[in-house]
Amino acid sequence: MSAVVAEHDDHHDHEHEHHGPEKGILRWIITTNHKDIGTLYLLFSLAMFFVGGSMALIIRAELFEPGLQFVDPNFFNSMTTMHALVMVFGAVMPAFVGLANWMIPIMIGAPDMALPRMNNMSFWMLVAGVLLIASTLFMEGGAPSAGWTFYPPLVMQTGKAFPFAVFAVHMLGVSSIMGAINIIATIFNMRAPGMTLMKMPLFVWTWLITAFLLIAIMPVFAGAVTMLLTDRFFDTSFFDAAGGGDPVLYQHIFWFFGHPEVYVMILPTFGVASTIIPVFARKPLFGYSSMVYATGAIAFLSFIVWAHHMFTVGLPVAGELYFMYATMLIAIPTGVKVFNWTATMWKGSLTFETPMLFSIAFVVLFTMGGFTGLMMSVAPVDFQYHDTYFIVAHFHYTLVPASIFILMAAGYYWLPKWTGNMYNEKIGRLHFWLSVVSVNILFFPQHFLGLAGMPRRIPDYAIQFADWNMVSSIGAFIYGFSQLLFLYIVIDTIKGGTGEKVTDEVWEEASKHGLEWTLPSPPPYHTFTTPPEIIPTEHI
Amino acid sequence: MKKTKQLLACLVLMAFGLGTAHADYTLNLMQGVTQLSHELYDLHMLILWVCVFIGIVVFGTMFYSIFHHRKSKGHKAEQFHENTTVEIIWTIIPTLILVGMAIPATKAVIDLDKVQESEMSIKVTGKQWYWEYEYLDSGVRFESHLDEASEKAHRVSTIDPRTVANYLLNVDRPLVVPVKKKIRFLFTAADVIHSWWVPDLGWKKDANPGFVNEAWTSVDKPGIYRGQCTELCGRDHGFMPIVVIAMEQDQYDAWVKTTLEKQKQAPDLSKQSRSLLLAKGESVYLKNCVACHQIDGKGISGWYPALRGSAKVTGDVDQLVGFVQAGTSKMPQFKKLPADELAGLITYIRNSSDLGNDVKDEFQPCQALTLDDFDDLFPDIDDAAQQCKEKGEVKPVKDVAENKAGA
Amino acid sequence: MSTHTAYYIPHKATWPVMATAGLMLMLAGFANHLNGSSIGSGMMLTGFITFIVMLGFWFALQSTESESGMYNHGVGISYRMGMMWFIFSEVMFFCVFFGALWYTRNISVSWLGAVEGAFSSGPGRSTYTLWEGFSATWPTNGPGKVGGDFEPMGAFGLPFVNTLLLLSSGVTCTWAHHGLLAKNRQQLIKGLLATVGLGFLFVAFQATEYYEAYHEMGLTLGSGVYGSTFFMLTGFHGLHVCVGAIILSVVLFRSWKGHFTPENHFAFEAAAWYWHFVDVVWLGLFVFVYLM
């Protein structure tokens, strides 16, 4: 962060009358306030995290031992599918949109989001989409069970759930696109005078780039499922060889969406990490501009590497080679980020409050996930890794101890600002240590399982995989139940926390690092109705 | 008690990182038994060590900082935040490392692709949920299903999978190949995408419906190699394993010969005892029907109807035979079931207590003969059919199409 | 011009919430309908009407606010950005179908026909064919001859006329814009009338073309991958023309009411951008679907 407010105008703008929040439940339903909408997103995503997590626990319970104990294989596949959809579209993405809503206007000194009514609609579209997909759990033939990738022809065998899943994707897509448009318009149009692009906090930068990704990819996913819909109900043959189509075409389209999609879940993560680490290292972020360029480079590369998910579908050699080289390149800008975070900590004056603990764990464990990603990007070896638990381990390392950990970190970091109350540091640390240990018990053994030959998406397995699966399941339950501590902390902090009222700054010298720390805690319902004045700090 | 012990054992093993007690089990990628698999193993190890090395450097630096540059130790923060030189260095070094990795990787991609000049071809078709193999050179053709022991164990909760040999990794008819011969595989699928993977051969390849994919192998040493379908293909995706037996050329030739002979054998049309029919029927059922209609015949609601108590099953037997042979848009057709197997199957589904049906009849192979398809499959069938007719035992079912219309 | 200097933040989003509910009802109804449920179509219609009516209220509110000068320059910029990026997302949506067309023509059909070519070498793709006698040509309804014999759509009949229609509607639209800027009300209204008229004429011609395809040429949505790509691309485009023409009609109505000033006419601009986008997509269609 590179700018602070010279002077902050606390007086309300008297030109229009300033509404406080509406009364009662209506406040939340028809709200246009970025903080209210941010809160809605965050609470919704927290709930979805537990829903998706419970599904994961069903998966892990079934895999605890060889043999089929609890669920029918079809239901198991539904759980795999729904777990992924709920986590990706219901938990991680909305959580980051929630953070964006809360923090971006504040960080750039704007009064609100650029298009407040549309902001409201984005949220409710999300809820509608999730309701549609959740309703399929109760339908004849069960929820979709063809994996979150919806590959045809298998997905065509879905029962009544099929059109609901397709339309849910459409609604989620529209929601994301509207959210992304709003973020772009806010960042380009609503910055306080003096807040130049290269002074924006990295969280804002990473979200700007993520928003571009979203606008580019969500329509692609919508197009793909639309073709599934017409193939099933309107006689088209996009994915049917008899009519001249090709199921692999679907995979190309899906992964053109799907690969950038995983970066949608990681770029804002990078942004939050780059915001938190400097505060607790008491040092400015190392290499601010290279962080910005690296984010851009990752986003650009993410569009041209999609077929690394398809090395075994029968690509021509030239294709294999091209997608292998392009994918390997991503390690370079990502490496720059990892090195910059390390350099930020280097010779700092480190303290280890809960947000910092989660952020450090993120850097280490994300890098491990990145390493396995790099291994899989080597096409010939991916002929062994593909569709095994090695991949499950890879992406959970990049999603759980990366995205989820950083979301936790963001929660601890900003909760005092949002509520004005301090969370319980002791329980926070307990939550961290339980999480970081159990998440490794949960996912590390999956590397062994994958290398030893255990395919993914199976409800039952050969005896030689039994031991590590049991270990992994134990880890899952410890990890899962530790998350209840976070739920407790959130509720507790909202209710008053430790009882200690926090200062505006909350963290030592935090106001050097972001405009939000110059506002009262909690900030008033409307902030920056007159723009703050931004003056450069000494270290840029 | 047993559980707790297992748990403890696991945790102890984990603590020491010793791996497990299973001899055929590794923590690392297996080296395999082909030249390709060795090449890929080496590549895997190379990248793994590169990553470990980079990890040590990066995490080492970070943890040094975490231990020494902490506020509680009184360390004062320095305020540097940029250094173009180091940034250039840590962009260039990874680039060079990547180039170093890309070179052997490129070679491996090209090696994987060398399907030309193979000495024999095997066409592999993935189906829900078994594999079909066709040796294009010799004409051997068969289906390969999950073996009966595993099939029962995973469907019946009282059987402990640990007591089943090669649980879920065994099939009724393995793929047999000669060693040290370059074999080309052609992959395709009948319904949805499957993927054929035997880790010891070094690769997996998707079987896409309507398209053909190729891959090749040349197995170094005789042995039994096991693998699984690795593309989600529906409910029983976890239950379509692959077993490859590699043998010396002369043994292989002998195998081809006997297999071809068996393949040409006409079905046994003699009158059979009820218990024999039921036993045969059970194994046919386990192989072909259990995936959908389930071991207890209760089906899966919303997907597959129950055979238990179904009027179609217990009703007119000719209709039933016609239905099973013709299939529907949702159920595969079973035209090619030999007459004796069909007879067993029909007797079984109508009379077995496993499925809760008890019509108290039996159905003989001669009755099952439809003569439709058997001509080309079994050249001797006419004689057999003639025998049936002479004995007055033949009772061909009604026209298949008629039954289909009725279904 | 706006009288307010501060960025206008509305305080209620009643219509958006209801529009969302309507949309959800509509899609759930459509899904039920596709599943063969009899309540589906009723639900769908109710949802659709709710959605449209709520959108109507929403936009009416926006235009009242706009005309009462509540929006400053910044709000206008936000709206323009919103529209721009919305159109970009639409472009990506069309890219999917263009991509599918490219892929099937160049890759999947030649693989099905086991043709040697740029994309047919490599691990996997084989000269062994499952489809004896299928020759890889375009247009095709695939080796299964899905949908039966058909005649492909030529470029130089109605499609060519349609190209001219849409191109000239782009011109009239710009002409109307000039009229608006020059405070020439006559020109504004005439230009818009012509644009809307040409737009609906286009739709009518396209309907005729579809009618012929279905009834005389045997070309349907089910005619293999040619039919699929042809109707999906032209169909989604046609839908966009309809929407665009409806938006322009609203803009025409508002122009006639005198809502727009040379400084403040975001609705007009948005509609015009949208129209040009639809125009450009058609050019792509004409080249890749009809000509090539």
Ligand code: HEA
């Ligand atoms: C947030 C999510 C996320 C992130 C960040 C990533 C990051 C990466 N992923 Fe991952 N990936 C997924 C989520 C993610 N992935 C998911 C969900 C799937 C499975 C989808 C499915 O099938 O269901 C998947 C699958 C997947 C595959 C397909 C595997 C298969 O199915 O066969 C591949 C193959 O190339 C891959 C590669 C990579 C690479 C190269 C990166 C790179 O971005 C990683 C870069 C980072 C580093 C390399 C570490 C830091 C760098 C340094 C310290 C510098 C020095 C390093 C070197 C020079 C080595 N991923």
Ligand code: HEA
């Ligand atoms: C952001 C994404 C995300 C996240 C956070 C997670 C989190 C977890 N995932 Fe998941 N996962 C995916 C994305 C994600 N996953 C994807 C994309 C797939 C691929 C799907 C596919 O193949 O199609 C996948 C697949 C997948 C599999 C493989 C399934 C298979 O191949 O068959 C497994 C198996 O172990 C698994 C496990 C877990 C576990 C244990 C967690 C844990 O982190 C969860 C933590 C648990 C909790 C948080 C539970 C808390 C709940 C309680 C304590 C109960 C209390 C209840 C209430 C209050 C109601 N996941």
Ligand code: CUA
């Ligand atoms: Cu066949 Cu999975």
Ligand SMILES: [Cu+2]
């Ligand atoms: Cu990817």
